[in-house]
Amino acid sequence: MNNQPIGICDSGIGGLTVAKEIINKLPQENIIYLGDTARVPYGVRDRETITKFAKELVNFLINKKVKAIVVACNTISATCLPELQSRSPVPVIGVIKPTVFEVVDNLKSKIIGIIGTRATINSKSYEEEIKKLNNSEIVFSQACPLLVPLAEEGFISHPATKIITKEYLQYFNDKKIDFLILGCTHYPILRNTIQEIIGKSIKIIDPAKPTTKELINILTTNKLLGNNLQPIRHFYFTDITHQTEKTIHIFFEGKFLGEMEKINL
Numbered sequence: 001m002n003n004q005p006i007g008i009c010d011s012g013i014g015g016l017t018v019a020k021e022i023i024n025k026l027p028q029e030n031i032i033y034l035g036d037t038a039r040v041p042y043g044v045r046d047r048e049t050i051t052k053f054a055k056e057l058v059n060f061l062i063n064k065k066v067k068a069i070v071v072a073c074n075t076i077s078a079t080c081l082p083e084l085q086s087r088s089p090v091p092v093i094g095v096i097k098p099t100v101f102e103v104v105d106n107l108k109s110k111i112i113g114i115i116g117t118r119a120t121i122n123s124k125s126y127e128e129e130i131k132k133l134n135n136s137e138i139v140f141s142q143a144c145p146l147l148v149p150l151a152e153e154g155f156i157s158h159p160a161t162k163i164i165t166k167e168y169l170q171y172f173n174d175k176k177i178d179f180l181i182l183g184c185t186h187y188p189i190l191r192n193t194i195q196e197i198i199g200k201s202i203k204i205i206d207p208a209k210p211t212t213k214e215l216i217n218i219l220t221t222n223k224l225l226g227n228n229l230q231p232i233r234h235f236y237f238t239d240i241t242h243q244t245e246k247t248i249h250i251f252f253e254g255k256f257l258g259e260m261e262k263i264n265l
Contacts, residue, residue: 002067003030007033007069009073012040016248031232036053038238058087068090074185078123091218103130111177111179114183120143144165147168152186154250178202245260
């Protein structure tokens, strides 16, 4: 039994979809979330800068005595995860490998679709991880950059969201995909719209679920599961604006239960 907190970090707010899943599956765990809202987005920056910022996030969480760290950011996971793992005294989990394992190993997929930000899609990180597990998989990827601001604005079922999503997803019309990976932590907010447009026969994969499953496996194996009767959930952000608060409540569907604090790294 270990009642130290689980650390979660992201370049901004999207990682809250992962935090929400972790809270749902591990309700007796203390949580520390760090979102770098002052410097988001990371995807437009070079590898050296992303790595520098990511190390600062991880160092902050390590100093908070966390027992494990979840990097709830596709850009960081795609860019410098091994470097973060090598410098951390506690386990560090990204969102890409657990998601790929879920699709390739457990779901026995044949044709996989991936949507994400330009940075994630251009990195080809999902494709590379998929090929490591099964080189015969067929993968199609599509960048959908406008979905992030739509999610943050709360335009969940707005007509504009449907038009833009349909424009992006028409790329898959003739690809006959079996599964669609949501390769950005913002996208689960728009899941219903994405499902409606891509079709009910295609299974959508939300990285929050396999990532949380991997976290539970690591905590169980290392006997690190907590048992807090009144868990503390502290959410740190490097900038907090009215829009930040609005988006947080959108992501938690008005059920945000945690302390919020602005910090400088």
